[in-house]
Amino acid sequence: MSYFITFEGPEGSGKTTLISKVHTQLSKSHEVIMTREPGGIGISEMIREILLAEGNDMDERTEALLFAASRRQHLVEKVIPSLQAGKIVLCDRFIDSSIAYQGYARGIGTEAVMEINRFAIEDHMPDLTIYLKLDPEIGLDRISSNQRGHNRLDAERIDFHKAVVSGYNELSENYPNRIRTIDASQSPERVLEDTMEIINQYLNQEVNQS
Numbered sequence: 001m002s003y004f005i006t007f008e009g010p011e012g013s014g015k016t017t018l019i020s021k022v023h024t025q026l027s028k029s030h031e032v033i034m035t036r037e038p039g040g041i042g043i044s045e046m047i048r049e050i051l052l053a054e055g056n057d058m059d060e061r062t063e064a065l066l067f068a069a070s071r072r073q074h075l076v077e078k079v080i081p082s083l084q085a086g087k088i089v090l091c092d093r094f095i096d097s098s099i100a101y102q103g104y105a106r107g108i109g110t111e112a113v114m115e116i117n118r119f120a121i122e123d124h125m126p127d128l129t130i131y132l133k134l135d136p137e138i139g140l141d142r143i144s145s146n147q148r149g150h151n152r153l154d155a156e157r158i159d160f161h162k163a164v165v166s167g168y169n170e171l172s173e174n175y176p177n178r179i180r181t182i183d184a185s186q187s188p189e190r191v192l193e194d195t196m197e198i199i200n201q202y203l204n205q206e207v208n209q210s
Helices: 015-026 043-054 061-085 093-105 110-121 136-145 158-174 187-209
Strands: 002-008 032-036 087-094 129-131 181-185
Touching: 002 015, 002 061, 002 187, 015 032, 015 087, 015 129, 015 187, 032 061, 043 061, 061 087, 061 093, 061 110, 093 110, 093 158, 110 136, 129 158, 129 187, 136 158, 158 181, 158 187
Parallel strands: 002 087, 002 129, 032 087, 129 181
Antiparallel strands: none
16 A cells, blocks of 8 residues: 655754655565655756755745645656555655745745645645654754755744744644654654654554555
8 A cells, every 4th residue: 555654844853864764664564765845856856956045035935836836746756656656655845844834934824825735736645744843943953063054944043943843833733643743852763763653553554444
């Protein structure tokens, strides 16, 4: 059976590292692909460069539309075909990122962002979302102390990053069955353990119900 599992969280929450480890674990018993947003395919990676390049100041609605455009192409070119082939798709960010970053932090509003993305994704929502909850100041400290390059969003004021977390927190409260929260301030080993427990429980439940 195919499943679409997304990973969300503020900057520096450890999503990329976690997804790689989850991919390794799940690949022992399932056919799994790992991808990211914005990006994952050629066109979307080019849009990613525009969106994240420092100095590319843009209108907040332009930003939201570019994220949605990248999402649409990535979805139809990579995610949907992989799901149709019976694979588990692990994706670094999806629609919840747009709601948290553009809807909440940019102040566009959740409904406006949802409207753009309904057109982009139609009815293709994640089956399960792992939300890595983290104080934004801790996340930004992690970024400044490791080797990851900075991008345009990293450079936003702390109030922006706090609004992103507030958006994610509200989303996790509104959709508790889909969005499962992990304390990302824990050790990487504990974060992986908690995440795999949630994913395996979900997969086993789905198998038993089928």
